[in-house]
Amino acid sequence: MRCSIRVWRGDEKMDSRLIMHRTSKVEWQESPVMVRGEGVWLYDEKGRRYLDLTAGNTRPVHIGYGREEVARAAYEQMVRLTYMTPMQYRNEPSLALAKKLGEIAPGKIEWFTFVCDGSEAVEAAIKLARHYNYFNGEKRRYKIISRRGAYHGVTNGALRALGSVLPMRHMMEPLGPGVIFAESPYCFRCPLHLSYPACDLACARDIERLIEFEDPEQIS
Incomplete structure (x- = not known):
């Protein structure tokens, strides 16, 4: 099955009520629609700029928005292997990350498990x-x-x-x-x-x- 999703072009009115924010009150649903990020700055659909002091709130973006080297690394990995279940199999990036964490983490930690948040x-x-x-x-x-x-x-x-x-x-x-x-x-x-x-x-x-x-x- 194939489907197409239109990308916002900047000349359309976006309805922020289409998405229910799980931690916001109903009267707060008319929130700004963010369209891009650059470093510590966020930009909404009207071109207004915001300083992001939350680091993405509960989703870490501590390295900043718009990092091309990060996007490039993600692209290269997704082309090579998008996903592999950790329930039965290993993959190279997770093994490399576990090895690095074992080297820099305090104490002697020999096992790691990776989760989303x-x-x-x-x-x-x-x-x-x-x-x-x-x-x-x-x-x-x-x-x-x-x-x-x-x-x-x-x-x-x-x-x-x-x-x-x-x-x-x-x-x-x-x-x-x-x-x-x-x-x-x-x-x-x-x-x-x-x-x-x-x-x-x-x-x-x-x-x-x-x-x-x-x-x-x-x-x-």
Whole structure:
């Protein structure tokens, strides 16, 4: 099956209501339509320029927009091999990246797994911890400790561990069980209303009490 998609030419009115932004309110849907990027700048359909202070929000573009060498490398790889499932097979770019990460990452890390974004990384970490305990005969170790104030993403498992932007989590509940929350070690605005060092690391003791209350044998 073949289909054609018209590319915006700059002389057409674009209807931004065609796309529902998943984290925006309905009244915010009439947002600018971005058509190109250059370095740290974004340009909308009316030629207005914006300084992107979000690095693409939750999608990293820390190297900037419009990098021809990156586009060229992506093109060459897509011509050679667009995709290969990581479930059974390996591919050269992922092997090279894993090798490089092993060389520069702190500590001795021998295995890597690649995912698409932070939410998926959080879910993979939760599953990895639970699988490890399951196959080591400790099936009761399923509880995950998150922190109040922490952001982990918007997929189902990541939302369950979300300790900030709480309406995003509350509107989707009930979510899966097994995530508990500890206070954050945030000295600038201490959630326990204490000051370091007089606090005697009360936030660490809070985690200790939480583990004892929830049963150490159930912490993944």
